[in-house]
Amino acid sequence: MTHIVIIGAGECGARTAFALREKGFGGEITLIGAEPLLPYERPPLSKDGLAEASLPKFIAGAERYEDARITVLTGVTAKSIDRAFKAVTLSDGRSLDYDRLLLATGSRPRAFPGVPENAGRIRMLRTHADALAIRAALTPGTRLAVIGGGFIGLELAATARKLGAEVALLEGLPRVLSRGVPAEIAAFVAERHRREGVEIICGAQIAAIVEASDGARLLLADGIGIEADLIVVGIGAVPNTELAEVAGLAIENGIAVDARLCTSDPDIYAAGDCCSFPLPHHGGRRVRLEAWRNAQDQGALAAVNLMGAGETMASVPWFWSDQYEYTLQIAGLADGAQATVRRDMGEGAIILFHLDGEGRLIAASGIGPGNAVARDIRLAEMLIAAGAKPDPLALASPEIRLKKLLAA
Missing domain, CATH: 3.30.390.30 (FAD/NAD-linked reductase, C-terminal dimerisation domain)
Known part of the structure; x- marks a missing residue:
């Protein structure tokens, strides 16, 4: 085996590349990233990274990639996979041959129906550029409306309050953190936010979002209107499976992989937010996890299996969030x-x-x-x-x- 190509230069893709070298892989490694920056940590984007508007927390500096002989291609995307000839075509016209391929394409924010993505006063948070745009608008007295009461929405609300913004958070379900967090703990978090001055509206059904030059307005189904200077949509994520779908790989709530992270093609693996896999400690049920720890664990597992180890998933899902x-x-x-x-x-x-x-x-x-x-x-x-x-x-x-x- 001489060349491993990794599509997706996030947490999972970068960790896989370094783990390959740590495990003794001596061939060529190419890491492909759509963003112009080197791989960085995403969790700080809704926390300290947003508050400080600083450079992202890079997973490694350029010299470390050079020392590890990892070729990082930034600002370029993979356009297609030719499974028969084992080649990847890039957006800049280049073609890369591979012996083994890892798809670590991650996920993207779920768009609000009928609302343009990242247009004017309506934003989503996924990249460092998104965080900078949101941070620029968060000054004392700014009226921020957050749509979505999951981890990202609540972390963003907490950070915005630290910066002096007025915050209204809207959740369509009866409570915040309805996905995977017990009601007792969710109630604890909601009360902490309310004590900080965050207005939380659960069961909110949004009828319309209207943007103007001097602000934006949310109209709820019950007739209530909420005025805002900035609206951030945080209603979940969608796995980036389009490349795999066009290549004919099996899809099931993400790119379907087995316990070894192998797709329906024996030379193509997938890991991180983009894939669904059988969870051993929960009866083998198929899940997809959007979590920092999962990206790290699967990056390490993908590395050894790209080298032919055949090891299976053994880690337990783990999540964390900072709330004040x-x-x-x-x-x-x-x-x-x-x-x-x-x-x-x-x-x-x-x-x-x-x-x-x-x-x-x-x-x-x-x-x-x-x-x-x-x-x-x-x-x-x-x-x-x-x-x-x-x-x-x-x-x-x-x-x-x-x-x-x-x-x-």
Whole structure:
């Protein structure tokens, strides 16, 4: 094997490239990125990176790619894949032959129906350029309307309040963080935002968005109008599967891969936000995860399997979000839980343990100031991976250390 091509220069693609060298791959590596910048971390874009309007947090500097003999092509996209001749055609007219190919094409923000993407006073947040445009508009007194009460929308709301903006957040469902976050923790987060002055409107049905030269207006189905200087849409993400679809690869809520991250073509793999895969700790159900940790884990797995290792997914899903002084962390997937056990950690920190019908721990959700829940969520992650069935009374007691349950 002489040439591995990676399409997508985000977290997953960059981590794969470096992992290939760390695992001893001596052939050629080409990393293709649509943005003009070197690969960077996306989580800070809705947090400190937005507040500070600084350069992005690069995964590595140019010299490190050079030292690792990784060719990075920026500002260029892959236009097509010729599976028969194992070649990728680029937007600048070049063609790259490959021996193995990784699709790490990520995802893009879901557009609001009928509203142009990133036009004038209506924005979405995905890239560093998006963050700079939003930050330029967030001055003290700016009226910001955020559509979407998921992680991105809430993080953006918190950052905007720190910058002195007035914030209204609209969520179409009955509560914020309805995807993967227990109602008790979601209520905690919503109350913290309200104390900070964020107006949260759940069950909001938007009838129209009207943009003018001096602002924009949201009209709700119940007749309520919301005036804003800037509207940011954060209603989820869509996997970038178009390249794979045209190439004839199997698609199922993303590019469908097996437990080794291999697509329906044995020489093409996919990883990160763009792919769906069977989750071993949840009965092999097929999921697609938009998460920083997943991008890192799958980047490492993709690297060894591109080299022929044949290893399978073993990691537990893990998510985190910063909300003012609180950090929310979740290990595993709580949907399908038959019982929930609460552990009060003190100082405003709690962890909810989610058990299936057989008493097996399948997820843990925690929130607290700073890193108050980090260690125990990590131990819970290990219990989930081990298929443990811990005593619910022990889970509820803060006096009983999770490390002891893991040892048992």
